[in-house]
Amino acid sequence: MSHEKEVLQNYGLLDLLKSDEKLRLETEQLAKDAAACLGLALKDAELPDAFGSVPVTLLPSVTSQQALKDVLDLQKDINVMMHKVSHDQEFLTTALAGVSSVDNFIRHLLDIYNKIDIDSQYELEFIRSDYLLHCDGTELSFLDAVRKGIYKQVEVNMICIAFAGLSSKMNDVHERVLRFLGGTPISKEPSGNVLELYGATMAKAKEIYEKVHPPAKGRPQILLTVIHKDERNVMDQRMVEFKSGLTCLRRTFQQIAEKGILEDGRLIVEDKEVAVVYYRTGYAPPHYESEKDWDTRLMIEQSFALKCPSVAHQLSGFKKIQQELSRPEVLQKYVSSKSVQEAMLKTCVGQWDVSSPHSREMVDKAMAHPELFVLKPNREGGGNNFYDAAVVSKLREVVGTDQAKEFILMERILPPLQENYLVRPTGLLLVPTVSEIGVFGAIITKGNDVLVNEYAKDVLVRTKAFDVGEGGVATGYACLSSAMVL
Amino acid sequence: MSHEKEVLQNYGLLDLLKSDEKLRLETEQLAKDAAACLGLALKDAELPDAFGSVPVTLLPSVTSQQALKDVLDLQKDINVMMHKVSHDQEFLTTALAGVSSVDNFIRHLLDIYNKIDIDSQYELEFIRSDYLLHCDGTELSFLDAVRKGIYKQVEVNMICIAFAGLSSKMNDVHERVLRFLGGTPISKEPSGNVLELYGATMAKAKEIYEKVHPPAKGRPQILLTVIHKDERNVMDQRMVEFKSGLTCLRRTFQQIAEKGILEDGRLIVEDKEVAVVYYRTGYAPPHYESEKDWDTRLMIEQSFALKCPSVAHQLSGFKKIQQELSRPEVLQKYVSSKSVQEAMLKTCVGQWDVSSPHSREMVDKAMAHPELFVLKPNREGGGNNFYDAAVVSKLREVVGTDQAKEFILMERILPPLQENYLVRPTGLLLVPTVSEIGVFGAIITKGNDVLVNEYAKDVLVRTKAFDVGEGGVATGYACLSSAMVL
Structure with missing residues (x-):
């Protein structure tokens, strides 16, 4: 069977599910079990030792191979562009000046940014470019709209890149579902390459740190994950930490303040030397409970540790910057290739x-x-x-x-709507859905030098009911899915 | 560092944990998270979408390389021996006659056994031989007792072989724990070979069925897992099912009775043809709620499907048979090699x-x-x-x-006691522990022909507080562990 036929056959399984309630409920259970077997779990909000299942779609999300290839091909250029932007102090400061005057959060970040000699630091950065398929031919069938669609950028995330862990298992979940329903598991790259990439890049960051700052005073050099107090999406974070093979402490800003010091540029926490800082908090105002948390952030930024992200990289991810970069005269300052500029502008709304x-x-x-x-x-x-x-x-x-x-x-982007079942704790929901993809990038840099520049072929697919505006998987708005390309 | 030194260093981490409560609690959390990331979960008894963590040991269990090798080397012979015993109708019937007269359960199984031409059937069998290390030198240190220990057989399990799925992840859980504590992850065979073996053998069983009984009437040929109503150890079962790649229905005896028929020897359930039956229930009297469930068991046994296990294989696992096989004059009827006989008798109590x-x-x-x-x-x-x-x-x-x-x-077997922390939902428990290992075997047979005869190098390790008599992981008595050999 041709690849196209296989995809259409799998897509057609929806009709089978619609017509057979028993099969549907059984497939729902299988999807939940498959997800749990693969560690797709969220910590329970209250019980310390309980887990809940992660919301997923019952069938994969159909998208366009060409549109996907177009944005995958751009990611390494986006990585470098965002890095360059983040080090252009004049541009960043000017672009954010207006927002900064009314936004206390951005002002705090800019204050830290201005206190640091960012060009002298090694930086680790995980990036995720999010896109929606756009096709304004409302008269087209879903599949034709997908075929004609191109990806439009929603945002570039520069901090707390979630789902490198959990989403890397979604191909496997859907492989089991498709097999059960008599569909054809779509052969893909071996699953999990996002996780491999992020684990390996973190390990590389530590290796670089160790070379420049050899261990001293018998202290182990470790990974420090900065976390919220009440995180539910722990497995996703742990998967990356474990994959790195690094010894990891997970601490809040308050805990770091209590037991952390700077010693000649080395960040020492609980008598361990922090080589890599992995922020899984700090992207929104409520994550800083007091000025003291901002002081802690400053201390971290001043250290030799490779921050993922540095304050510079974080600042470059603000929507205001994205807006600036959608202007050709700004973009060309950071992207030299004319054809890459054009490809990038094509994705801008x-x-x-x-x-x-x-x-x-x-x-x-x-x-x-x-x-x-x-x-x-x-x-x-x-x-x-x-x-x-x-x-x-x-x-x-x-x-x-x-x-x-x-x-x-x-x-506003007009994505083709795919009817699909959402598997949520409250039961199955059949709805027209919108799928947002996320392309994962990773870089290690020092000033103008780009030491590592990679992207993952596996993408994040988050699927929502068409009428839900915004919200994440962990908050129950969106479901994890996988991409099936036409 | 030599392998022995690495093991001793890892073993010594217990002292570090004992002296540092904070480290201990942090390691406990890491072990739980690592387990959940790997799908080591039990379904919650009440909430339909919740999971609890599987009890594990904080550190691996130390055992003797030589003792382990001795019993691994025996497994293929045990596989064949148990198969031969199960087809010796006269011996089985005579040996079980006494018990059968007072045990309604065994009588039911024997009734079915006597109604079937077992030699004409293909059979799939998963076997697990359980052993305890035995060393009666009570004056020895733990490590010396381990070095001197030999494995004594506890039982040979012929039905519902649990933990091929979950236990295959325990090396990885302990790898993460050891790394966190600064120990040396012990390099082993790549983890998970039990699961590979059981998945592949199931797939092979279906292949054999399909060859002998080509699909008819457009019915798919499937795997049928026979389950309890209230199973908590679902992930373990699902892992094997998924690994086989077969389409699987999970049904109770009652559901099979309702929708199942025999059609010229083919077992048809819900209009699907059952090629392989995987019992995860049926090993104890309460699993048969009425005579009707026994009728269903009979129907399954009469079908062409490869049963895992057949009633014959199940019967050969009774303790009475084990007792008979510990007598040299009985053993030699089923094991021709003198040296294998001796090695087997060495494991008998x-x-x-x-x-x-x-x-x-x-x-x-x-x-x-x-x-x-x-x-x-x-x-x-x-x-x-x-x-x-x-x-x-x-x-x-x-x-x-x-x-x-x-x-x-x-x-009574006198196992060396290893002090270890048990990670249980109710908290950490430091106790002298006893570790029972399970060697996994798999065979496919037809009468005298043995078509597949394999064992897995990964073993199940279940660890209990020394003063707990009996009980499983799913019931909270025992913890999953991994083996670290000296």
């Missing part, structure tokens, strides 16, 4: 600063046709995006005020 | 039928020195063994009555 007088025309258009736009707060980590009627009311509220600076108006 | 007049002397000795004996009910699947004072009171109760037939008096 229109973005407008709500506070700028140049955006007036687009703001008016959004008031008239809000269904073609999204209004986003200018900050990482999700939150409340505004759609449809809410775009209008929010624009009315903020335009002309200081608050306008906190919002970006964006062209 | 003395066993005496409590109801036999020939056992009088030993029964008296047990009354006087109960600490050297165990009194066991003559049935599979665990239950209440009697130790110490309980041996005396139970013997007083049953000797001279009909009930005496249900008990076997055995020489």
Whole structure:
């Protein structure tokens, strides 16, 4: 059977599931069990020794091979571009100046950034570029829309890149489901290469640290994961830590403050020397409970340890920067190849600063046709995006005020909707879904030198009901899925 | 560092853990997380979508390389021996006649056995030989006792071989723990070969079935796992099912009765043809709720499907048979090689039928020195063994009555006690422990022909507090561990 036929056959299994409730419930159970066998679990919010299953889709998500290849091919250039941007102090400071004046969080990060000689530091960075397939031919069938679709960038994540662990198992979950249903498991690259990449890059970061700063005073050199107090997505983090093979401490900002010191540039925590810092917190204001947590962040940034990410890399991920990079005259400063510039611009949606007088025309258009736009707060980590009627009311509220600076108006992406079953703790849900993919990149840098520059062929696929605006897997909005390409 | 030194260093980590509570709690958490990442989970007894962690030991269990090699080398001979025994109708029937007269369960199995032309059937069998290290030099240190120890057989399990899935991950769990503590992960064969073996042998069984009974009426040929209603150890079963790559239905006896029929020797369940039956229930009386369940068992046994195990193989695993096989004159009927006979007898402990007049002397000795004996009910699947004072009171109760037939008096094995931490939902427990190993075998046979005869180099290690008589991992008595050889 041709690859195309196999994909269509697998896609057609939805009809079988729709018509057979017993089979559907049995497949649901199998998917849950397969996920648990592979460690796809979330810690229970209350019970210390209990786990819950991770929400997944019952069938893989169909996408376009060409569109996927196009964005995979871009990732190494994006890695380098983001690194260059993060070290352009003038650009970063200027671009973020407006937001910084109203956003205490960004101001704190900029303060730290300005205190550090970032070019002298080795940096480890995990990047994830998120995309939605876009096809505005609303009259097309789902499969034809997929075939015609191209990927539009949603955001570039520079901190707390989640799901390198859990999502690396989703091909295997769906392989078991497809086999059970008599479909054809789609042969792919061996699963798990994201996890391999992140584990190996972390190990490499430690190796570099050790070479430059040989162990002293008999202290082991370790990985420090900075965590929230109440993290549920622990397995995902642990998988990366374990894969690195490094000895790892998991600590909150408060714990690091209590037992951590800088000793001639070396970060010493509980009498261990930190070679690599892996942030799985720190991307949103509530993660810093007091000024003391900011002091701790500063101490970490001042150390020799390779931070994943450094404050510089984190700052480059703000939406305001993304908006700047969607302008050709800005982009060309960081990407020399003309063809790469063009390919990148092809993935950009229109973005407008709500506070700028140049955006007036687009703001008016959004008031008239809000269904073609999204209004986003200018900050990482999700939150409340505004759609449809809410775009209008929010624009009315903020335009002309200081608050306008906190919002970006964006062209709305129109993804093909795939009907699929979502497997959630509350039961199966059959809905038209939207799938967002994430391309994983990894770099190690020092100033202008790029020592490692890689990406993973496996992508993150997160699938949501079409009418859910925003939210993550751990919060129950989205389901993990896998990509099946046409 | 030499292998011996590495093992001793790892063993010595216990002292580090004892002296540092914080490190201990952190290592406990790491072990739990590592286990969950690898799918080592038990279904929650009540919540449908929740999992609990599997109890594990914090450090690996030390054992003797030579003793382990001795029993691994025996497994293929044990596989064939058990198969031969199971097809010796006269011997089986005679040996079990006494027990059968008082044990309704064995009688039911024998009834089925006598209705079937067992020699004409293909059979799939997973076997697990369980052993305890025995060293009666009580004055020796733990490590010296291990070095001098030899393995004594506890039992040969012929049905519902558990932990091929979960235990195959324990090397990886301990690798992460040792690395965290600064120990040396002991290089071994790549982990997971039990699971590979069982998955591949199941797939082979289906292949054989398909060749002899080509698919008919468009029905898919599948694997049928026979399960309890309230199984918690689901992941362990699923891992084997998934590894086989076969389409699998999981059904209770009642469900099979409702939707199953025999069609010219083919077992048809829900319009699918069963090629392989994998029993994960059926080893104890409560698993058959009514005569109807026995009828269902009979229907399955009469079918062409390869049963794992067949009723014949199941019967050969009763303790009474084991007791017979510990007699040289019986053993030599099933094992031709003199040296293999000797090696097998070396693993046997003395066993005496409590109801036999020939056992009088030993029964008296047990009354006087109960600490050297165990009194066991003559049935599979665990239950209440009697130790110490309980041996005396139970013997007083049953000797001279009909009930005496249900008990076997055995020489008690004296295993070296390793101090270790048990990681259980209720917290860490530091205790002297006893570790029982299980050697996994697999065969496919037809009458006198042995088509597949294999064993796995990875062994099951279950570790208990020294003063706990009996019980499994799923019931919380025992912890999964891994073997570290000296």
